Amino acid sequence: xxxxxxxxxxxxxxxxxxxxxxxxxxxxxxxxxxxxxxxxxxxxxxxxxxxxxxxxxxxxxxxxxxxxxxxxxxxxxxxxxxxxxxxxxxxxxxxxxxxxxxxxxxxxxxxxxxxxxxxxxxxxxxxxxxxxxxxxxxxxxxxxxxxxxxxxxxxxxxxxxxxxxxxxxxxxxxxxxxxxxxxxxxxxxxxxxxxxxxxxxxxxxxxxxxxxxxxxxxxxxxxxx
Amino acid sequence: xxxxxxxxxxxxxxxxxxxxxxxxxxxxxxxxxxxxxxxxxxxxxxxxxxxxxxxxxxxxxxxxxxxxxxxxxxxxxxxxxxxxxxxxxxxxxxxxxxxxxxxxxxxxxxxxxxxxxxxxxxxxxxxxxxxxxxxxxxxxxxxxxxxxxxxxxxxxxxxxxxxxxxxxxxxxxxxxxxxxxxxxxxxxxxxxxxxxxxxxxxxxxxxxxxxxxxxxxxxxxxxxxxxxxxxxxxxxxxxxxxxxxxxxxxxxxxxxxxxxxxxxxxxxxxxxxxxxxxxxxxxxxxxxxxxxxxxxxxxxxxxxxxxxxxxxxxxxxxxxxxxxxxxxxxxxxxxxxxxxxxxxxxxxxxxxxxxxxxxxxxxxxxxxxxxxxxxxxxxxxxxxxxxxxxxxxxxxxxxxxxxxxxxxxxxxxxxxx
Numbered sequence: 001x002x003x004x005x006x007x008x009x010x011x012x013x014x015x016x017x018x019x020x021x022x023x024x025x026x027x028x029x030x031x032x033x034x035x036x037x038x039x040x041x042x043x044x045x046x047x048x049x050x051x052x053x054x055x056x057x058x059x060x061x062x063x064x065x066x067x068x069x070x071x072x073x074x075x076x077x078x079x080x081x082x083x084x085x086x087x088x089x090x091x092x093x094x095x096x097x098x099x100x101x102x103x104x105x106x107x108x109x110x111x112x113x114x115x116x117x118x119x120x121x122x123x124x125x126x127x128x129x130x131x132x133x134x135x136x137x138x139x140x141x142x143x144x145x146x147x148x149x150x151x152x153x154x155x156x157x158x159x160x161x162x163x164x165x166x167x168x169x170x171x172x173x174x175x176x177x178x179x180x181x182x183x184x185x186x187x188x189x190x191x192x193x194x195x196x197x198x199x200x201x202x203x204x205x206x207x208x209x210x211x212x213x214x215x216x217x218x219x220x221x222x223x224x225x
Numbered sequence: 226x227x228x229x230x231x232x233x234x235x236x237x238x239x240x241x242x243x244x245x246x247x248x249x250x251x252x253x254x255x256x257x258x259x260x261x262x263x264x265x266x267x268x269x270x271x272x273x274x275x276x277x278x279x280x281x282x283x284x285x286x287x288x289x290x291x292x293x294x295x296x297x298x299x300x301x302x303x304x305x306x307x308x309x310x311x312x313x314x315x316x317x318x319x320x321x322x323x324x325x326x327x328x329x330x331x332x333x334x335x336x337x338x339x340x341x342x343x344x345x346x347x348x349x350x351x352x353x354x355x356x357x358x359x360x361x362x363x364x365x366x367x368x369x370x371x372x373x374x375x376x377x378x379x380x381x382x383x384x385x386x387x388x389x390x391x392x393x394x395x396x397x398x399x400x401x402x403x404x405x406x407x408x409x410x411x412x413x414x415x416x417x418x419x420x421x422x423x424x425x426x427x428x429x430x431x432x433x434x435x436x437x438x439x440x441x442x443x444x445x446x447x448x449x450x451x452x453x454x455x456x457x458x459x460x461x462x463x464x465x466x467x468x469x470x471x472x473x474x475x476x477x478x479x480x481x482x483x484x485x486x487x488x489x490x491x492x493x494x495x496x497x498x499x500x501x502x503x504x505x506x507x508x509x510x511x512x513x514x515x516x517x518x519x520x521x522x523x524x525x526x527x528x529x530x531x532x533x534x535x536x537x538x539x540x541x542x543x544x545x546x547x548x549x550x551x552x553x554x555x556x557x558x559x560x561x562x563x564x565x566x567x568x569x570x571x572x573x574x575x576x577x578x579x580x581x582x583x584x585x586x587x588x589x590x591x592x593x594x595x596x597x598x599x600x601x602x603x604x605x606x607x608x609x610x611x612x613x614x615x616x617x618x619x620x621x622x623x624x625x626x627x628x629x630x631x632x633x634x635x636x637x638x639x640x641x642x
Binding site: 009011012015016018019078080081082084100101102103104105106167168170171172173176190191215216217218219 | 445446448449451452453454455456457458459460462463469472473475476479480482483486490493503505524525528547
């Protein structure tokens with residue numbers, strides 16, 4: 001995937017670029033509106049990450065540009081403004097998702113994959129990780145050809161892990177992804193642990209590979225290494 | 226006491242006393258004048274009597290002097306000084322006693338010393354006095370009535386702009402977008418007052434807006450550095466050489482960053498609610514929403530062994546779904562966070578109110594500050610804005626939010642209107 005990252009905050013730009021530059025992804029970045037339009041004029045991308053508050057104008061201009069040129073780049077807005085109006089405006093001009101700062105990189109990656117899957121019409125709409133096959137349309141999971149029944153939380157969790165395969169995912173990131181706003185009341189992660197335990201058990205029933213590794217004190221990692 | 230009644234009181238007291246003293250002085254003056262007229266009349270009588278005696282060489286008879294009553298009596302030897310005095314006049318024809326004026330003195334007739342005494346009636350002047358008194362009293366009454374009416378109606382009218390301005394100030398709310406309007410008036414003082422109020426309200430609103438913008442901008446500006454912290458941590462934990470203690474510390478940084486971000490979101494939400502910036506009003510089934518929310522919190526409730534009992538009547542409200550979601554979230558979170566193990570949560574919904582009750586500390590919370598910003602229990606790990614947000618959401622829909630502590634249950638009551 002070819003990704004353009006438009007973000008004026010250097011620290012954020014660099015870490016996003018570093019996190020996403022893997023899995024054969026090519027990332028380019030720029031820090032202002034002018035640079036973004038210039039890059040988009042010369043190259044095509046699969047994905048654009050767009051910050052709304054840019055130093056030389058607001059990011060909606062990029063969306064308008066893409067719309068006028070009838071381009072097919074998928075766009076995720078990353079904004080510090082949690083405003084319903086901005087969100088609706090962005091989605092109306094053609095953005096595919098809207099992510100509010102601060103966010104976890106794992107969350108960003110999961111969103112990118114979800115949007116990309118949704119957008120790509122030619123794909124068979126399944127996500128494959130070795131012997132695990134997730135059918136995104138039917139929300140069903142097969143391991144070694146036999147279906148396993150997952151609860152909604154377990155399914156979301158598995159999807160999140162596979163989207164971020166090979167990466168350490170912090171417990172807080174996982175909790176925020178699964179529980180969202182409710183999460184702000186408990187910093188105890190016992191129930192994450194019970195979901196993880198169930199998910200691992202269900203997968204291990206059908207395969208001998210334990211992909212789900214616990215990184216003590218901080219979180220989990222889904223990897224086949 | 227109203228200003229106009231104050232004024233009425235003072236003006237009536239002053240008017241009455243001036244009129245009273247005036248009337249007293251008036252009465253004595255007229256009385257005096259009448260007296261001296263009578264005395265003049267009596268002196269003339271005396272002169273006439275003396276003239277009569279000189280002319281006719283005999284004492285006059287009663288009938289020679291009309292109505293006036295003259296008496297003569299012999300004196301032994303001493304002269305008496307001439308004097309005037311008030312007495313009773315008896316009209317012999319109708320035999321009625323009236324106020325009279327008399328003179329007495331002595332005269333010499335044919336070598337003998339006589340005392341004379343003349344009495345005249347004061348009836349005519351009495352009548353005049355009565356007439357004057359009646360007219361004066363009527364005048365006083367009329368004057369008082371006119372004064373009273375003017376004070377009442379004219380003053381009331383005069384003060385109307387003042388009451389309009391006062392009403393405006395009372396209704397003034399710094400949160401409202403609408404500006405205070407000027408009240409048209411011809412009275413300079415009120416015009417000045419109105420202008421002062423207008424300028425002040427504008428300044429207050431401006432300052433308030435500034436402060437709000439500051440909060441909003443500060444919160445927004447903090448989001449980007451927070452995003453940097455979070456993403457750097459996400460990158461940092463990928464490092465496989467990190468030791469256990471370092472990971473523990475990173476986890477704490479995560480928690481703090483998460484807390485800071487939630488704090489910011491809450492502050493921004495408060496600004497939004499106060500500015501009425503949350504639209505998307507729709508018809509909602511509150512009972513259904515509470516059911517859904519209870520299910521969402523199921524896991525947490527189970528992990529803490531908290532039992533939820535609901536008694537929900539069907540209730541429709543027209544609100545922002547987003548805000549109601551936050552309201553229920555915060556009420557639930559609050560009831561769970563401050564609960565005890567094996568505790569209870571009771572939720573009752575009726576047409577007029579929504580009640581959340583939970584077990585918890587056996588000490589009631591401070592009723593006055595429970596909804597204040599950053600007011601939280603010593604053991605609470607929340608950010609202290611949850612109930613403030615609930616309160617503000619209730620305010621924005623004109624609902625009452627109360628806290629009471631009954632039957633060792635912390636009870637929050639939302640009263641719909």
